[in-house]
Amino acid sequence: MSTPTNAVDRLLDDGSGRRPRADARRNVERLVAAAREAAGEVGAEITAHEIARRAGVGVGTFYRRVSSLEMLLEAVLEEVLGEIVEKGDQGLADPDPWTGFETFATAYIRLRNELCDINEALGNTLGNARSELRDRIRLLVERAQDAGAIRPDIAWEDVAFLLVGVSTGDHTIGLRAGGRQWERNLQIMLDGLRTSTPAPLPGEPPLHVHPQTGPSPVERTLTEVLAEGSANSAEEKADSTS
């Protein structure tokens, strides 16, 4: 009980042991909430003024309650990472390895969207929690592979990379998804990971689904495509007919 476990308490603990005034605590809570929200929306280039504005407090208050912007972000990041690791443990506790993995993956992405890239922004201050997270991912993947639910030619790092991509892919070339695109991305990725057949996609399609006409199987691996690609990588310039 002497070491506060959540961001708010840690930030309020100035070492004097005195109980802070009510408005002080209220403002710290607002600041942490605002920082978490802002981090998810704006990303790493969030400013102290912006957080203070969202929290409805002045900049002065910001810096009295929080020793620095970096401190606040670090506290928030650690808090969220803790929640993610906890989700990993919940997944490992699930008797069904695939379900456990799936549950974790879902929660992970949802939480990761809150952090956005704050993570990378403030460097390697959290080596400990990060290695804990890596452990959970590795265990979840390997357990599902042992159970035959995830294809065996995958490394757990592949999954880590894919999960990032899933949460990142929600806007491109003028297209912008409504914040739940990651759910569809995730399902498609899961279908690529698993050994059994595809599951139905969650949510609504971004715009429309193309009406299907007829079937016809095909076979060629990406490895072959890549080989071709590097074979004719010599540039060719031909005038295109408009």
Next chain:
Amino acid sequence: MSTPTNAVDRLLDDGSGRRPRADARRNVERLVAAAREAAGEVGAEITAHEIARRAGVGVGTFYRRVSSLEMLLEAVLEEVLGEIVEKGDQGLADPDPWTGFETFATAYIRLRNELCDINEALGNTLGNARSELRDRIRLLVERAQDAGAIRPDIAWEDVAFLLVGVSTGDHTIGLRAGGRQWERNLQIMLDGLRTSTPAPLPGEPPLHVHPQTGPSPVERTLTEVLAEGSANSAEEKADSTS
């Protein structure tokens, strides 16, 4: 022939119609190459000084050859987008819809990695090329769906989002892939998209592949997981036993 088609010629064209000196042309070429390379590595927050340094020229030269940093980035972006669209046309020319799609997807990600997020950085200056790109993706996906190669419950926008995610996911929680992770991401995504069975993964695994022991099928959809997740979204706090 009056309107130069590549970035170098466009930047050299100062309207006077005079042929530029040899060193001037050489430096523009270096600048464009450096900008393309730097854009891929550093991303959107690239600086004029950095590009000049990589090109081995002074800042003065940079600004004489290139009216502004924005102009250079725009020229590079347009050039790369043009190449991508061309790859799309090549894919559409392929008689096999799946192969055509696969070829395009590969080339697209490879080129997209060069742009990184310059794209978003300088706003909507390229609405035209972007809509052309969208067209190619839509046609490629729908054609493959008509042929029965891509699962029918997918919208072409899903594919656009997924392709971004695939190229983005190459570093996370202290893990960093060697630049070819996207190939593995892509194959797994393709396996999730297609109607037939998974293909072998390209390249080497990031670190190791977990030795498999035994099989056991499982079934649960992400939709169900999501429903559960939002059901017990009420926070629970319990002291963890260290």
Next chain:
DNA sequence: TTAAAATGGAGGGTAAGCGTCCGCTTATGG
């Protein structure tokens, strides 16, 4: 009621990037 605690926002200090200026160098055509 009153003093300690807290608040807010103007403003100083700093860092970083953009683009210019000008003295020196180099290509090029006669």
Next chain:
DNA sequence: CCATAAGCGGACGCTTACCCTCCATTTTAA
């Protein structure tokens, strides 16, 4: 070979953006 216009480099000034402090005023709570 030489004259000259074109080109080169990088120091430097300007602007912008952000971090954090200071202090007159307000709020809490004993």
